[in-house]
Each structure stands twice: as structure tokens, then as C-alpha cells.
Amino acid sequence: MKRPAAAARWPGIEGVRTADDLSELPLMSPDTLEDLCPPAVTDLVLDSADSGMVLRSSGTSGKRKVLYHSWEFDVRVTHLGARGVRAALTTAPSRVGNCLYPGELNGAFSFAQDLTRRLGAQTYPLGTSMRTEELLEVIREHRIDTLIGSPAMGADLLSDPANLASLASLRTYLYIGENLGAARAAVMTEAIPGLRVRSLSYSTSETGPIGYQCPFQGDGTHHVHDDAMFVEVVDPETGAEVADGEEGEVITTTLTDTGMPLVRFRMGDRAIRHTTGGCACGSPTSRITLTGRVPRSLNVDGATISQDLVMAQLRGLGVADPADCQFQVRRAPDRGFDVVLLLADRLAVRPTGDEVLRRLREGYHLGRVFAMPGFRGFTLRHVPTADFVRNTRGKTPFFVEL
Template identity: 30%
Template sequence: MSEGKTGAPHEGPFLLSQLVEWIDREHRNEPGRIIGNLLDALRRSPYYGPLVAAAEKTHRSPTERLRALPLLDRDTFYRHSPPLSNDILTGPMADAYVYASGGTTGQPKFALYSNEEYKIATDVLGFIYSTAGLEAEDVVGNIFLAGNLWTSFNVAGRALENIGCLNMPIGGATSYDMMIKFLQAFNANALVGLPSVIIKLAEEVERSGSNVRIRKILYGGEHLRAPTVEFLRRTLGCELVRSAGYACVDTGPIGYQCTHLGGSLHHVLEGYQFVEIVNPETGAVRNDGEPGEIVSTNLTRLLMPVVRYKTGDLGRWVEMDECACGFSGKTFELLGRCDDLLVIGGINLLPSDVASGLALLPVSQNFQVVARTKNSRDLLVLRLEASRPLSDAQVLEGLEHGSYKLAKAIKDGWLNVEIEWLAPGGLPRSVRTGKIKTVLDERHG
């Protein structure tokens, strides 16, 4: 995007610096107008229309009316969406993109973006990539997965185009030896992709002794834990490993990382998203820093509105003065999937507790945790990939060193752990997305 125009980002080419100004201006000066525009569109939807009419009877301001609308769970969203129903739509299915959604299991569901909304979303993603540290001088390998109505490869490609870098559309289904050859041919110094694909590439680089060195990695679609980041730094020589933005197909981009944020901290894309964190059980809004489910309203999706959508992700608000980047809005920490939190052996176990221990061992950083019941006690089955399996004792020692609460549960006899070994690449991956479901709870049927 080499020249700018006035108006909103979708009105012709739009500089990233102007996009930042547009988001800030829209949020700071006219938040009520943006929400009001959304509510006007909702009235045209057979699903949302009656809900908005009811909210208008008891609430005056646009923000109050938005908050009065019910939380939207995935089943309800898809039940009222194409191809089952058009009730959630505000207009005809034309001049638009359709993408597959609905997670990694079951039949795919679908999300529609008008062409205008798609351009805004990819402009926002370009801003996220640029803010995270990608520059026009970079040579970037796009190893997100393509095809099957997936969004990531397409939107990443257009976001990179906005930055002006050398864009290599390699694709995550390409063999790892060919990935390495492509990256070497053009001296690529950056990657965008799915963590499980990036990890496998790093393992192949290490195994083959390749001289591929990647300074910058932006990841999306899965969580990347601190121990795995250290593995990527060691094997690929990474200097920058950062989120490519927190997003999902249904909502679009929700949060981003500036160069001053690390780990799983994200600034809210204020002016583009209205974000809440709620108690997963009661739906009550949380503003106290306690973990809860992230709820998103995309303020620009007008064809297929997504309002107060329960993302299924855990997060918590983080108190922060004005960030060094100049951002003074809300910042949250992404904690994982709601169904990734296992209450087992008397402890609350997150994948990061396991990852901390595995980082100490010469095994793949891809893993799967399965909760079962055996002899009336909780059993944790840990599935690992390795060409040369370690002894169970070595793995248990690593786990106990990596997590105090896991060590205590094992030592006190509240939790038994069994190890299952698979060959590299042997963990089950979703046929549709290539993702690994990190946590399975088989204790309830």
C-alpha cells in the first residue's frame, strides 16, 4: 500500500500508519457512533433484530444496548448461520468471501466476510504484523496452511503485501526439506505460520544440520509457550518470536503485540473489537484480573455480525499504565483454551505446566495430554514424539522440575502419569487444520 486516501481503510490503498490513526480516532472520538452503526445493521438480521429491539426498551446508550445482548455461543451462532440458516445475516450472500470455521473437530462451519470487511481485516492484520516487527526489508516465508476454505494463508499473504516485504507463499503442507530449500534460496529471515508446523521445521533444521537462520517468527492459530520459544531461539537463531495477532475465523483479529509486549500479552484492537472477559459459568463480566472467557464483538462485521461471541479462550485483564508504544487502552493475557484447563489430581493443570518440564528434555515440544480414570484415581497420559524415547523416569523428573504443583500431585499420590511414545509427526492432527488438540479429557464418557 504505497499511497493513502482519506476515509476508512477499505477506501483504496491505506498506509499502515494511517490505519493506526484511523483505529485510534474511531475509538477515541466516536465509539458510540461505531457501536450505533453496528446496532443499525443488526436490526436487519432476523436473529439479532428482536434482541436489539428488546435491549432498546431498557437501555439508552449504544454501549449499554450492546452489553444487554445475550452472549453468543458457537452452537447458537452456527445454527443461525449458512448453510443451515440465513437468520444471522443482514443481507444477501454476494460480494463476499466464505471461510471454514468451527474449530478442529466435527463438520466445518462457515464464516462470511464481505469483500469490504475482508479488506479491513487484512489491513488490520498488516498493522499487527508491522507493529510486531516485520519490515519491508524482510524476506518472509508464509507457512500457514492453504486450501480447504482456511483463512490464515490468504489473509497472511495480503497482510505481508501491505508491509511491502518479499513474500514467499510456501504453505504449511509443503515437505520440510522443500521448505528448507526455498528458505535457503532467498535467504529468508522471517516466518509466519502455525506453531506446530514451525516446530517441525525447526526440528528438521536441527536434524539435517541446515544453515537456515530465521531472525523473526510470527505465529498464530495455536499457543506457543515460553520453553518452546527458547527451543526456536536455539535451533533457528531467532531474535524475535511474537504473536501474529490473537484472532479466530469467526471474529477476525482481536488483539496484537507491540514490540514491548512478550509472552501471551496482547493489546485490544480498540475501535475494531469490543472485548469483554466473563465468568465461563455465569457469564458475569470480569474486570478484576481473574481468569475468564474472552468475549468478542467485531465492530465492522456487518454482513454476518459476530456480537458478544464466546471465543472459548481463557484470558485475564492486565493492569498496565500507558505502554511504551503509546497504547493506553486495555491489555489482556491469553491463558489458553477454556477446555485446556484440566482439574486433575487436585490441581488446576495448564499445558504450560507440562511444557516447562518438557523444555528440559531432548523431545519434541509438540505433545498431547489425556486425562483418564484408572482404579478410581486420576490418570494423566502424556503423549510425546521422539525418534529415541527416553525412560519414563527421565520424563517424570523433567515434569517435576518444571512444575511445582505437578511434582506435588505426583509425590502426594493424587496423580498417576503414564507416557506414550510416538514417532516424530505421530501425534494426531486435525485433517482440516493441521492443529494438535493439546488436551483431551476422557473421564466423562
């Protein structure tokens, strides 16, 4: 490492020569990164702290992670992103509508702009706040063939039959930000048969692109940019690498001397590791299938509840996919809280509020929430997933506090 201050953060790193050596180093938690972020600390800024792009991502403990990426790092990010899209598509996009969220120190929008430029295509910087009618008009009049957006945005746009006439030119939808999921994939490909729905990139603000798809992969499955990232899939408890076909937490080490060094960084994503069998495309690069976030938890007046606890109870009612649920804790202005559970109206089952509440009360730890003095009431709503609360990046969190 060219910065002694950065190297000092990982005792023993100077002796690392092989992947086995690396696995001796401790895992790096996102909380640690929050404490090392500029401008308070610049130990992990490898090159310029004066030129480049500053991004921010949400932290796990309420702090924000601020990242100083030099222009040199930005060039690398664009290169990897464009290379990934070339691998995913057998024919290059020509007219690309960028429907990602611009601004607020969020890098995805400019990432899509830059890689579209690198691909030699035409970009339409549409953003996320255009009215649907206006958006459809631009797509129709300019014959936009590719849209880049969140999985939720794509599914919403394509699920309304009234929109389809304006989308006749659309050949490709590139999603980023979270997994697509089988239900949303089905909505999109049923709306436009033959539509190519691919991951734009498995990427984060901290690392830049980690994975890309080939034409034989879908949903969460990605090849890894092995020349830029060293990815492990480990048991979150022990830190040991899981066996082929097993699920664990994604750990990334960035192979770079620009941007921010991350060594065995816990991504918070769950994935299945594939080491045997090979991919139909013939590429020998590593492969992982992202399966979701490491279970998130929420603290309600001292009781910590997790996504797994909630899903364990809902499964008995025929609700199996966390993407179909949103658990909202609504704080009252004075004191106390209401719990609102949203279930996707596309589910085949339609349990009643009483049935769901009874199940949740029976749940281990979970029952405590409904026995608290602050608990005021429970409401179940069957709504389109478009009505789920989203954060500014278009993601639909499982737990929401309002």
C-alpha cells in the same frame, strides 16, 4: 443494525448505547452460531451472500460453522492484520514464507497472503505439505527473512540443528493459531539468537483480527484492536467482568457493519485482563494475555472428562503444562477403547506408565473411564511434541479420538 433479521437475534440491542448497556445482553454461545450459519440461515449475513469468501471453522457440538464474509469485510481483515504486523515489528519484512494450511475453507493462508501484499513485501506461498529439505532449500536460496506458520511448525523446524545452516537469513517468525508457550519460544530463540518471534495476529475465522502485539509483548499477550472489537474478559459462570490481573473467558463484540455480527460472543479462549500499569510501548489500547482454551472436555462412553481433571492428576507427577500432554482415546474396530497418553520427551520428569495410570484412576470422575467395560488398556509414551496428533490447522488438541 442494518438488517432487522440480525437485530432480532438480540432483543434489546437497539437500546444499547454504552458498554454498560451491552453487558446487559446475554452471552452468545458458539453452539448458537452453528445453528445460524449459512446457507441454511442467512440472518447474520450483513452484506452479500453472493460475493466474498466462504470459510468454515469447527464447531463445539460436531456441527461446522460456515461464515460468509463479503469482500468488504475481507479488506477490513487485511487492514487490521497488516496494521498489527507493523506494530509488532520495528523493521518491515521483505521476503515472507507463508507456511499456513491452504484450502479446506480455512482462511489463515489467504489472510497471510493478503497482509503480506499490504505490507509491500514479497510472498512465498509454501503451505504445509512441502518436504523439509525442499522448504529449507527455498528459504536458503531466496534468503527468506520471515516465516508465518503455526507455533508447532516453527518449533519443529528450529529444533533440528541440521536445519539451522539453511535458516541463516531468518529474522522473524510470526505464529498464529494457538499460543506459542514458553518451551517452544525457548527452542526457537536458542536456535537463532535474536530471532523475533511474534504473534501474527490473535484472530479467528468468525471475527477477523482481535489483537496484535507490540515489540514489548510476547507469547499470548496482545493489544486489542479497540476500534474494531469490543473485548471483555468475564467469569465463564456468571458472565461478570473479572478484575484487573484475573483470568476469565474472552468475549468479543465485533464493531462492524460488514461480515457477520457477533454480540458478546464466547470465544472459548481464556485470558488475563490488564487494565492498569500501561504498556511500555505507550499505547493506551486494551491488553489481554491469552492463557489457553476454556477447558475442553471429552465424552468417553458417557463419562465427561476435562483437561483440568487430567492435569490435576498429572501435576503431582511434575507435569504442569497441558501443551506437553495429549490424551488419546483410540477406538477399537469392534468395541471398546484404548487410552494412550503422550508426554513431551523434553520434560524433566519421566514417570512410568504404572505411576501415571494409578494417578489417573484416582482422579475425580476420571477414574470412571478406566473402570468401564470398554476400557482395554493404557499406554504411556514419551515422544517429541512433533509426534502429537494435529488437526489440519496445525493445532495440537489436548484430547484426541482416533
